Amino acid sequence: MRAGVAIIGGGSTGLFTAYYLRRLGYEGEVIILDRSYLGSGSTGRCAGGIRASFTSEVHVALMRESIKEWLRLRNEAGLPFRQSGYLWLLTTEELVKQHEALQRLHNRLGVPTRMLYGEEVLSVVPSMKLGDVIAALHDPTAGKISPLKTVWIMRRNLLKLGVKILEYVGVEGIVTKEGEAVTLKLSGGGEVDIEDSVIVAAGYWSKELLRPLGYEPPLKGDPHHLMITEKYAPFLEPLVIHKASGSYIVQVGSGGVILGTEYPVPENDLSIHLGFIGRAVRYMSRYFPQILDANLLRVWTGYYIKTPDHHPIIGRVPGYSNIYLATGYSGHGFMMAPIVGKELANYVMKGKPGLPETRKLVPERYERGELLEEKAIFG
């Protein structure tokens, strides 16, 4: 088998990269390989929230651009992205002050967030009880989309665009020659000869793939829980975050209500903890007491793949001219996937990304000590 570009990992990063390669006019063979099914990793386990209201300039700028892509993809790719907003509930004066400063940062970078005080909060979510909320930061550009639906729709788009998708095919090794990837060794004995580039978008597993090449990305798997209820009539449009506890609630398009919260468990412990449900429900039922009477449907865990500075690693793998890595989103990979896919396509076709912010995410930043900072990581 030969590939112009081989993409290792059929999650959102891999799917969008293949899509933008075609959209930017790449004509070679594009192959996506996944050792399981598409979206089986962090993509299929995430809540599907999309927002630009971050605390770092790089994240705000990247997500501002990513949201532009999500909006464009509604018509272009048929993705039902819903611009339903995010609402950050603030319960202390200190949090209010922090978020007033954040609003200024967001607005300066072109993201029109605004502060709501007291009863004003209810104008965005009438079904909510105000409780101890003093104020809230509203991000009207944010939104939601089903990650699973996104995977199915993108798969259909990609097949139409002539992208080859191989599921249940693992990559056992990347064979290199003089600093260039030349062949992928596949599970089951097959091989893919590489004409142009290899994209490593395999999440936590990227570490295992790249270690034999002498580069080990600083990734840590941090399991997070999520839960979803049975389907109910729409009552909650934006995703609502309780900032002080890191808990959130969102009603997805199908009607189920997803809850998440900070619930630290040891790395690699993907088992399901009841304590998670208790914590998530305890915080969010203060504002949405009706969730106490909802029927729980599923609870699951997935990885936030974290880096030391909570920003993704996107760029050329040190020492190799045609291997690119994109992972370590620290819980934000799905929402960033369109812009990251576009930037990876830029790397492959033009040798460099389109945005100055993407350049700051290269792997070498850790050695150079150019770490970024992000504080708004939740649930």
Added chain:
Amino acid sequence: MGYTGLRIHHHPVLTFRRGREVTIYFEGEPIKAFEGEALAAALYAAGHKILRYSPKHGRPRSVFCMIGKCGSCIVEVDGIAKRACQELVRDGMRVRRIKGYPVLKEAGGGAKPVEEVEAEALIIGGGPAGLAAAEVLGTHGVRTLIVDDSHRLGGQLIKQTHRFFGSRELFAGLRGFQIAEKYEEKIRSFESVDVLLRTTAIGVFKEGVFAVGEERNYVLRAGTYLVATGAVENYLPFENNDLPGVMGAGAAQTLMNVWGVLPGKRPLIVGAGNVGLIVAYQLLQAGAKPAAIVEAAPRIGGWFVHAAKVRRYGVPIYVRHTIVAAHGEEGVEAATIAEVDERWRPIPGTEKTIECDAVLLAVGLTPNVDLLRQFGAKTKYVPELGGLTALRTEYLETTVPGVYVAGDVAGVEEATTAIIEGWIAGYSMLMKLRGERDEWMKERERLLKLLKTYRSSPVSARVRAGLEKVIIGGEEVA
């Protein structure tokens, strides 16, 4: 809607001990019902077959499983969405149909208290397998807890009116519901056995098994676990298969034999295995006249005695036939059946229409393995046993040490084998907790032999083939 004639008043075998007559309101209209009966049964008996409308296409929906496993009977009870088959009638309750998805409302009770319970043995499912295991454990004074989502112990035995055959040890001569009653009495007599009814074990968590009850929720932990969660009825694809009146044959049994309400006066039965044949006979007992039985296979699958009984009453059995469509506006009024070819595809031109007012699907069951998988037990797809089921030793321990399996969840069979498996699992759990003893080992070997004898008939050939694929050696329990 007034008199429908669906209430059963005289039954040769069953006596319905109904509660006092009360008034409930459906869509504002008063309806006479009996206190303590399933709300779904009361509404069905009153002629209100349509219980909700499907969210996407607004199609009318009615009962399908009658045991709380599906969502087709969700109604609004005093403002809160509930499964009508699991909700018991109270005087004055106000019930509404749901169009689209239910509105999530605050019931006002706040968060339910959570109680932590520790036991030596936790039995999930109080059907024949679970009760048999509890009998062994209770006899030996093991602190045992049975949790069951139903309002009564007995599982599906409570709707069986036919006599069991076999030996006295295996309850020969007794009817299923009588076995359930006997067992309930026995289990209640053990001091070391506790029972939580109307409590659903919904998940296995790091902290224990989480169970949702009426008044409180529970975190249940034990030294050994028995998953005896039974099976769920299969669906069949055909035109209008969601029309009110199309339901599982087991659901029909629950309606008529537990609640005394006929699923219809002239139902069509799909499937001539034991379940299909027995339900036809039970319908006759209850005063209905089955329109026909259709069976896709070239032969009747169930026991000959059952088929003979049904034929005697003039119920036609069409082999090599299947249902292709149900017809009607608000409920089943007729069905089209057709002959099938050797690959079970309907042959065009062979269709005939049969007048009927219900379609009962007796097309097999699927083991209810969700909790087993949550425990981490390895499962395997074995068509002969009904689908996914657990790998286990012949002593019924799964690949997770201390977690056992028995009954239909371990492969769809019947109540008698479920009981024997329950006894075997009971002894395995006992020895896990108390150490091995010669007399217990001997008794377990005897039961194993009994089970093998029971399964030695040609009717069990398929099950035997299936079991060969899931029995593992003790060293594989990891």
